[in-house]
Amino acid sequence: MAVIAQRQWDLLLIVTAAPHSNDVITTALRLGQAALDQEKTVRVWACGYANMLTQNAHGTSKPVNTRDTQGTYPSSAEIVRRMLAENPGRLSWIACTACSAERGATDHISEIRYRSPARFLSTIQASRRTVFIGGC
Amino acid sequence: MPVKRYLLIESQGTWAGPNAARFIEDACVLAEAGNEVSLFLVQDGVFAVADGASELLKRLAESGGNVLVDDFSTAQRALPARSLPSHVKQVGMDTVVQELFADGCQVVWH
Numbered sequence: 001m002a003v004i005a006q007r008q009w010d011l012l013l014i015v016t017a018a019p020h021s022n023d024v025i026t027t028a029l030r031l032g033q034a035a036l037d038q039e040k041t042v043r044v045w046a047c048g049y050a051n052m053l054t055q056n057a058h059g060t061s062k063p064v065n066t067r068d069t070q071g072t073y074p075s076s077a078e079i080v081r082r083m084l085a086e087n088p089g090r091l092s093w094i095a096c097t098a099c100s101a102e103r104g105a106t107d108h109i110s111e112i113r114y115r116s117p118a119r120f121l122s123t124i125q126a127s128r129r130t131v132f133i134g135g136c
Numbered sequence: 137m138p139v140k141r142y143l144l145i146e147s148q149g150t151w152a153g154p155n156a157a158r159f160i161e162d163a164c165v166l167a168e169a170g171n172e173v174s175l176f177l178v179q180d181g182v183f184a185v186a187d188g189a190s191e192l193l194k195r196l197a198e199s200g201g202n203v204l205v206d207d208f209s210t211a212q213r214a215l216p217a218r219s220l221p222s223h224v225k226q227v228g229m230d231t232v233v234q235e236l237f238a239d240g241c242q243v244v245w246h
Binding site: 010011022023024027030031033034035037038040128129130131132133134 | 145147178179180206208209212228229230232233234236237241243245
């Protein structure tokens, strides 16, 4: 009988905290990048309003900064896209299907993987370390 | 009882409610029980070094715990390294990753 081995990831960041309420997403991204810099593999599970981060509607850049009208700042979707492009096979970003649907936020950038919350536990089991970043 | 290793990450300011101080006290109790404990203060959690919660941080350090504070968060909040108590160590996220992947480490984010 063939046995299918589930891939193990080094780090799973479960982000349930709402973005823009504070700098939690910055912290999560910094932690993920630091792990990638140390040759770890990283998965992010976006839960709740964290699913708003990777919507196509954001485009590639943020709205104009009125204190720096000539500046260009990447959108959250673009930041995630770049991180995924820079770390092929070592970084994965998962959108929770239920949370996305509940918020009408189902138009993620194409690099995002959709996953049912029914697979939440198996996703945790497939990681060496899990950091649950809460604060809805 | 076998020694365990914990990484506790406090991201909330002490004014956000009593839970931040309780979380730091949890770190103290774990360290006093002989466990290896690192407390990492990040985001508004870094303000714990600047107000009354410092006594808990000192207690943690005296119990053998590591008190780590995020360099980025302190810089963003105008807390220069020279203003930090001697029992607090300013670190980058690379150090947090090393702590996180230390053998047997259990991590809790608050």
